[in-house]
Amino acid sequence: MRLSELKRSNVDSSKSNFKIIGLDDEIGIIKTLNVLLDREGYYFKGYTDHVEAIEDIKNNDYGLLILDYLLLNINAKEVVEIIRSFNKELYILLLTGHSECAPPMETLDKNDIQGYCTKSDDPRQLLLMVKSAFKSISMMNDIRLTRNGLDSILKSVPRIYQLQPIDIILEEILSNILNIVHSADAFILVDRLEGTEENSKESIYRGIGKYNIDIETFTTLFNPLQMMFAGSARMNSQVVKHEGGVFFPLLNDKRESIGVIFVDALDEKYISLLEVFSNQAASSINNAFLHSMINIKNSELKMTYEIIRTRYEETVDTLRLAVDAKDEYTRGHSDRVSKYAVEIAKCFSHLTEHDYNLLRVGGTFHDIGKIGTADDILLSDRKLSDSEFHEIQKHPLTGAKILSALSMFQDTVPLVLCHHERVDGSGYPNRLKGDEIPFLARILSVADAFDAMTTNRVYRSKLPLEAAMAQLQKGAGTQFDPDIVEKFVDLLRSGAIKLDE
Numbered sequence: 100m101r102l103s104e105l106k107r108s109n110v111d112s113s114k115s116n117f118k119i120i121g122l123d124d125e126i127g128i129i130k131t132l133n134v135l136l137d138r139e140g141y142y143f144k145g146y147t148d149h150v151e152a153i154e155d156i157k158n159n160d161y162g163l164l165i166l167d168y169l170l171l172n173i174n175a176k177e178v179v180e181i182i183r184s185f186n187k188e189l190y191i192l193l194l195t196g197h198s199e200c201a202p203p204m205e206t207l208d209k210n211d212i213q214g215y216c217t218k219s220d221d222p223r224q225l226l227l228m229v230k231s232a233f234k235s236i237s238m239m240n241d242i243r244l245t246r247n248g249l250d251s252i253l254k255s256v257p258r259i260y261q262l263q264p265i266d267i268i269l270e271e272i273l274s275n276i277l278n279i280v281h282s283a284d285a286f287i288l289v290d291r292l293e294g295t296e297e298n299s300k301e302s303i304y305r306g307i308g309k310y311n312i313d314i315e316t317f318t319t320l321f322n323p324l325q326m327m328f329a330g331s332a333r334m335n336s337q338v339v340k341h342e343g344g345v346f347f348p349l350l351n352d353k354r355e356s357i358g359v360i361f362v363d364a365l366d367e368k369y370i371s372l373l374e375v376f377s378n379q380a381a382s383s384i385n386n387a388f389l390h391s392m393i394n395i396k397n398s399e400l401k402m403t404y405e406i407i408r409t410r411y412e413e414t415v416d417t418l419r420l421a422v423d424a425k426d427e428y429t430r431g432h433s434d435r436v437s438k439y440a441v442e443i444a445k446c447f448s449h450l451t452e453h454d455y456n457l458l459r460v461g462g463t464f465h466d467i468g469k470i471g472t473a474d475d476i477l478l479s480d481r482k483l484s485d486s487e488f489h490e491i492q493k494h495p496l497t498g499a500k501i502l503s504a505l506s507m508f509q510d511t512v513p514l515v516l517c518h519h520e521r522v523d524g525s526g527y528p529n530r531l532k533g534d535e536i537p538f539l540a541r542i543l544s545v546a547d548a549f550d551a552m553t554t555n556r557v558y559r560s561k562l563p564l565e566a567a568m569a570q571l572q573k574g575a576g577t578q579f580d581p582d583i584v585e586k587f588v589d590l591l592r593s594g595a596i597k598l599d600e
């Protein structure tokens with residue numbers, strides 16, 4: 100039987116939210132508890148029937164049960180066991196008639212009963228126990244709320260840190276605020292970072308609940324007083340409460356204000372949780388801005404790269420002209436070697452566009468070292484002496500040294516250095532054998548020799564195509580890599596490569 104539902108008459112709202120239920124056979128005890136607890140500002144319901152009391156506990160959120168240890172129809176232990184089968188959180192306080200009737204410790208422990216006190220004329224002991232229970236439960240609730248809130252924050256962090264457009268990040272932040280604090284109305288106002296968009300001074304606004312309006316409508320509703328509170332939160336980098344709502348500042352890595360979050364009708368207990376979340380939100384917004392700045396920087400870098408590339412090509416042309424100017428007979432030779440080398444490379448599936456490019460540049464510069472060779476040796480139409488031949492053989496190393504001076508040619512250096520090596524180890528300058536010679540240099544070697552054979556030189560006339568192919572095949576395995584010769588001859592036979600006239 101329900102006896103009473105008392106009015107709350109105190110100033111401590113959290114105390115009145117703390118619900119106490121009582122179960123005792125003696126109606127006098129229930130009435131006394133009513134008076135006592137009401138006077139102290141607690142919410143209390145009392146029962147003399149255990150079935151009704153248990154049912155009420157099942158259906159309502161009670162914090163404390165004051166339970167008579169000696170009930171007539173049922174053992175208090177059994178009542179506790181039934182309650183514990185569906186509610187582990189309820190704080191239980193046993194009331195005993197006499198101190199000698201106190202329940203054994205084992206019973207208290209086993210059923211998770213938090214305390215007991217004797218029924219006496221002096222209510223102070225009971226009130227102290229109730230107060231202590233209230234404090235414990237409040238603390239537990241705070242811990243639970245913080246734990247759940249932090250859990251929500253942890254879950255939301257990966258989402259808000261995903262690199263998405265800023266508008267989507269702001270919406271994520273707002274919907275996560277709702278999850279954490281169970282508030283319906285909130286907005287976020289952020290300064291667009293300079294340099295991220297054309298309208299760099301613009302503010303970005305997003306709202307939910309009653310703030311789900313466009314920024315123009317928002318500015319007409321945002322009164323000067325609210326602006327002052329928002330400004331104060333930003334200027335002082337601190338939380339500011341205003342008419343039930345709370346402003347949270349958003350700060351960047353340098354602790355400068357980048358915006359503000361406002362949550363309407365926010366319970367105070369959520370403030371520190373939302374401070375934690377605001378810091379995460381600010382970081383994610385900052386990341387998004389930095390990312391869009393990086394994109395802009397990337398496009399600037401692309402432009403710079405284009406300028407470098409143009410200058411690089413100009414450098415290539417200048418150097419090539421210098422080589423070609425030395426020897427009119429070799430004019431065009433480097434271009435053709437590049438062309439043949441790239442065509443050969445395309446027959447090998449493990450080579451990439453980067454390799455083709457290296458061969459293009461390598462072909463262009465393979466003989467650049469001849470700049471350092473005396474004209475009378477280079478242009479001689481007589482048989483060269485050993486020392487003159489030795490002089491000519493220096494050109495791969497001289498070329499490698501010239502190109503090493505420029506970082507943009509670093510990858511081309513091995514090709515230029517090794518283009519006169521032979522797979523049998525009898526080449527120059529380092530007498531490398533087989534795989535010791537870089538594969539791209541082996542390609543260059545075939546292309547170079549073929550073009551030398553098929554163009555007129557001061558000391559001999561060019562060979563016909565068939566004879567040149569036969570020469571290549573003859574040199575396969577000694578001078579040249581046989582796989583490369585095979586592919587090249589196939590290309591020539593199929594007509595995929597034609598000789599320049």
Ligand SMILES: [Fe+2]
Nearest residue numbers: 465466518519
């Ligand atoms: Fe050469």
